[in-house]
Amino acid sequence: MAASSGLRDLEETEDGWIVLPPAPPKSGKPPRPPPRATATDAVNASPDEAFDPTPDVIVGRYLPLRRALRCDGLPRQIHDADVYGAHPGFLAAVYPPANDRSEWFFFVCRAQCQGGRRRAGPGAYRLGSEARLLGGAAYCHAFRYYEDEAEVGSASTKETEWRMDEYGDCRSAAAAFDMVVCKLYTARGGIVHTMLGVHEPASPSHRPDMNKPQVLVQLYLDSLNLGDPRRCRMHATADVFAAHPAVLTVAFPAANDRSEWFFAVHRRRRELEENDEDKARPRRAGPGAYVLVREGRVVNGNGGDIGYRRVFLYREDDATVRRVSRTEWWMEEYGFRKDFPHGELPSAKAPMDEDEELVVYKLYLKMLGHRR
Numbered sequence: 001m002a003a004s005s006g007l008r009d010l011e012e013t014e015d016g017w018i019v020l021p022p023a024p025p026k027s028g029k030p031p032r033p034p035p036r037a038t039a040t041d042a043v044n045a046s047p048d049e050a051f052d053p054t055p056d057v058i059v060g061r062y063l064p065l066r067r068a069l070r071c072d073g074l075p076r077q078i079h080d081a082d083v084y085g086a087h088p089g090f091l092a093a094v095y096p097p098a099n100d101r102s103e104w105f106f107f108v109c110r111a112q113c114q115g116g117r118r119r120a121g122p123g124a125y126r127l128g129s130e131a132r133l134l135g136g137a138a139y140c141h142a143f144r145y146y147e148d149e150a151e152v153g154s155a156s157t158k159e160t161e162w163r164m165d166e167y168g169d170c171r172s173a174a175a176a177f178d179m180v181v182c183k184l185y186t187a188r189g190g191i192v193h194t195m196l197g198v199h200e201p202a203s204p205s206h207r208p209d210m211n212k213p214q215v216l217v218q219l220y221l222d223s224l225n226l227g228d229p230r231r232c233r234m235h236a237t238a239d240v241f242a243a244h245p246a247v248l249t250v251a252f253p254a255a256n257d258r259s260e261w262f263f264a265v266h267r268r269r270r271e272l273e274e275n276d277e278d279k280a281r282p283r284r285a286g287p288g289a290y291v292l293v294r295e296g297r298v299v300n301g302n303g304g305d306i307g308y309r310r311v312f313l314y315r316e317d318d319a320t321v322r323r324v325s326r327t328e329w330w331m332e333e334y335g336f337r338k339d340f341p342h343g344e345l346p347s348a349k350a351p352m353d354e355d356e357e358l359v360v361y362k363l364y365l366k367m368l369g370h371r372r
């Protein structure tokens with residue numbers, strides 16, 4: 001009877017369901033949750049620690065975490081980028097390498113395609129070899145990059161020094177889109193490989209040129225292809241200070257999915273010398289000015305002056321615009337000094353005048369308060 005009385009006291013919904021009371025709490029402490037299988041060792045690794053994951057770790061650990069959007073367990077050395085949408089040299093210029101061997105790692109969601117070709121920017125990757133991982137559950141495809149491969153059988157097709165290893169999961173390979181990890185690097189002993197400062201042995205005592213101008217070299221190589229949208233996303237302009245950055249960038253496509261624009265300008269040496277003497281002076285551009293935030297020099301292993309990098313913040317003249325705006329424009333200026341290895345790199349098709357120098361600018365938009 002007591003049980004029947006207890007049931008009559010329970011709440012009953014309109015459709016006949018009976019709502020049971022919550023279970024009484026159990027005595028004692030709750031059990032400790034199992035440890036999370038994340039890549040915290042790679043996430044918390046020091047910047048100087050070498051990042052060299054094995055293929056099994058890439059496929060068995062990082063790929064599942066990325067598919068599950070467990071980004072807190074992913075190493076910062078693996079970037080999200082459209083590897084098949086740009087030249088590998090451009091990706092190397094935009095994203096920092098994962099280690100001192102100049103290797104880049106990317107997560108990319110690629111569409112399935114027939115055969116051993118992967119189109120990428122102004123060329124394509126050709127399959128060189130393949131291997132099975134994890135007992136046949138995963139794969140590794142090794143590719144070589146060929147320029148001017150947009151059309152099969154092009155007479156101007158040429159092999160480059162860029163190499164790529166593509167790691168994927170065989171279980172998801174049959175899907176329309178496949179999440180993979182791409183490892184990008186250069187062939188050993190080539191010009192690009194040497195300019196990136198990758199030498200053997202890896203001991204620092206055997207590497208006198210540890211500070212090779214990687215970004216400057218890549219920006220210089222990109223400037224050689226101005227005017228060809230298939231080979232380069234760097235634009236030629238007479239003056240980046242002629243207008244507001246929003247006005248300047250609206251006429252050109254962004255270089256990548258991070259909304260960054262690159263411009264190459266030939267400037268008079270006398271003008272550059274004046275800017276060096278008065279660095280703190282704001283540079284007028286439309287209804288505002290670029291204010292210098294910081295500056296850095298690039299030197300080689302012998303202390304030679306390779307170039308510089310200056311970071312500017314665009315400041316609007318109108319106080320109301322500054323108050324209500326939620327974004328701010330930033331600009332980076334890259335210059336090439338007397339010890340830059342011009343003689344070791346291809347020369348420009350149209351040589352500059354003797355009193356001119358190449359300067360590369362990068363423009364990008366950030367949320368207010370974000371410092372770079």
